[in-house]
Amino acid sequence: MTRWLLLTLALALSLLAACGRGVPQDARIVVAGDSVMAWNRSAGASVADRLEARLGEPVGDVSLPLAQVTGGRGPLNIPAQLDGVRAPWVVLNGGANDLSGCDCARCEPVLDRLISDDGRRGANPALVTDLRARGSRVVWADYYTSPRYAGTACEAPYRVLETRLARMAASDPGVTLVDMDRVFSPDDLSLFASDRTHPSRKGSARMADTIAPLLRR
Incomplete structure (x- = not known):
């Protein structure tokens, strides 16, 4: 990779980090994770934006596109996004970018690094255990099936x-898994951005509407 490309990548990552909304001092809810959470932020319509509007209170947001659970540096690592965060509720996702390099067919080693078969070991449970020790309750937003990958071998690792x-x-009991496949259908293209992977504004709102009842005072 040329020096120019390295500089360009560094600048792009810096801009991504700068786009994060941060955590208001009085926020009792913080959103973390990858691009599914962060999408539509520039339009004021990300999951955190919609939660804030729905609940009528400040919502922190440290999510970023390209973020991973087991990789990434700085804010592109999801556990690092939450360094120093102490909030009654943390809403997050993670794992898609970790799985992106396994070609949908040889994902078992990546899955095992993320979370063991019994759900007790791996990077995801370690992150949740850490958050719970800080006093946070956790809402983990599981991925939906997007039109781009519906009906392909890529569905299997996510299952x-x-x-x-x-x-x-x-x-x-302090951890809730929200299955977004219950409220998303890959046949409803209005829920997806033009890339047929990320949520449209309507899709981000649908996610927030599903999560919000869990977070009411």
Whole structure:
């Protein structure tokens, strides 16, 4: 990679970090994770934006596109996004960018790093355990099936991830798994951005509407 490309990448990542909304001092809810959470932020219509409007209170947002659970540096690492954050509620997702390099067919090692079959070990449970020790309750937003990947081999790793996350959540009453496949259909293109992967504004609102009742005072 040329020096120019490295500088361009560094600038792009810096801009992504600068786009984060941050955490208001009085926020009792903080959103973290990857681009599914951060999408539509420039239009004031991300999941955090919609939660803030729905609940009528400040909502922190440290989510960023490209963020990973087991990789990434600084704010592009989801556990690092939450360094120093102490909030009654943390809403997050994670794992899609970790799985992006396994070609949808050889994902078991990546899945095992994220979360073990019993849901008790791996980077995801470690993050949740850390947040719970800080006094946070956790809402984990599981991924929906997007039109781009519906009906392909790429669905399988996410089904495994969901099953393992459900086992993780079942072991702790302070953790709730929200299955977005229950409110998203890959056939409803109005819920998706033009890339057929990320949520449209309507999709981000749908996510927030599903999560908000869990967060009411």
